[in-house]
Amino acid sequence: MKKGFILLFIFILVCIVGGSFLAIHLITNVNIEETSIVKEPLNSEKIDNFTSINLDLTSMDVKIEKASENAISYRLQDSKKQKLDYSVEDGVLTVKEIISDKHFVGHDDNEVIIYTTNDSLVVNGNLVAGDVEIQNVTLKDSRVTSVSGDISIENSSLNNCNFISTSGDVEFDGQLTGDNILETTSGDLSVEHINNVSISASTTSGDIEIGEEEFTGSVNRVLGTSNATLKLNTTSGDIEVN
Missing domain, CATH: 1.20.5 (Single alpha-helices involved in coiled-coils or other helix-helix interfaces)
Structure with missing residues (x-):
């Protein structure tokens, strides 16, 4: 035992x-x-001066920011299946993503960063699955759409601009002139540090907060004087204005 x-x-x-x-x-x-x-290393190159940007991206995030020189950096997930074409002609920077494999699925490593020495830019573009991030730049007469990506504009100014996402969130922090639209279908809208603007906000199933006031449906408000207009539209998201 x-x-x-x-x-x-x-x-x-x-x-x-x-x-x-x-x-x-x-x-x-x-x-x-x-x-x-x-992550794959960033490919970087100095480019000629530009005052306008045209974007055509499928899987890549894009960042645009003020810098001391004009340059472009990018990272590709699979260089055998995707390619980034870019060129500057007559002050217009054109950036296009080309995918050779129809079964290619992108991920967060895909990105292009655009550096500009200019205080003011015209940006137009269509993105499918990428996020948009813009910092320290004045944008005028611009229109950018993203199907499933978020849009973030920080410490910048908008003048007659439209930024639209289908299923992403849209955030803005800065100043406004002219007529502007921020719109998303199933995401949230957040706006901070704005003044002297006439706001028109609308949501179908979400809530609206402007300062300490809460609303549902739609609302119009003037913050300061109405030197600019801002339309905020979402279907199933919330709207917050501070």
């Missing part, structure tokens, strides 16, 4: 030690796999 108890104890001890080694092995392999996932 005593011998059987000792054998049982040894068997349990072996199982415990073996399980510990197995757990360590699995954890080590997971760590190795996680750390082996590295």
Whole structure:
């Protein structure tokens, strides 16, 4: 009986030690796999001066920001299946993504960053699955649409601009002149630090907050003087104005 108890104890001890080694092995392999996932490096190039941008992107995010030189940087998920064409002609920067494989599915690593020395730009473009991020630039007479991406405009100015997303959120922080539209179907709209603007906000199934006031359906408000207009439209999202 005593011998059987000792054998049982040894068997349990072996199982415990073996399980510990197995757990360590699995954890080590997971760590190795996680750390082996590295983004492709950015391709960068200086470009000629431009005052207008035309975008035609399928899977790529795009960032536009003020900088000390005109340049473009981009990262492709699979250079065998996708290509980025860009050129500057007569002050217009054209950026187009070309995908050779109809089964190609993009992910978050795909991005293009546009650096500009200009304070003011005209930006027009269509994106399918990419996000749009614009910082420290005045935009005029612009129209940008994205099917499933978010749109973020920070510390910038809009003058007669339309930014539209189907299923993404739209955020704006800056100043307004002229007539402007921010619109999304199933996303939220957020606007901050605006003044001297006449606002028209509308949502079908969401809530509207302007300052400390809450509304449903649609509402019109003038913040300061009506030197500019801003239409905020969403179907199933919320609208917040601060």
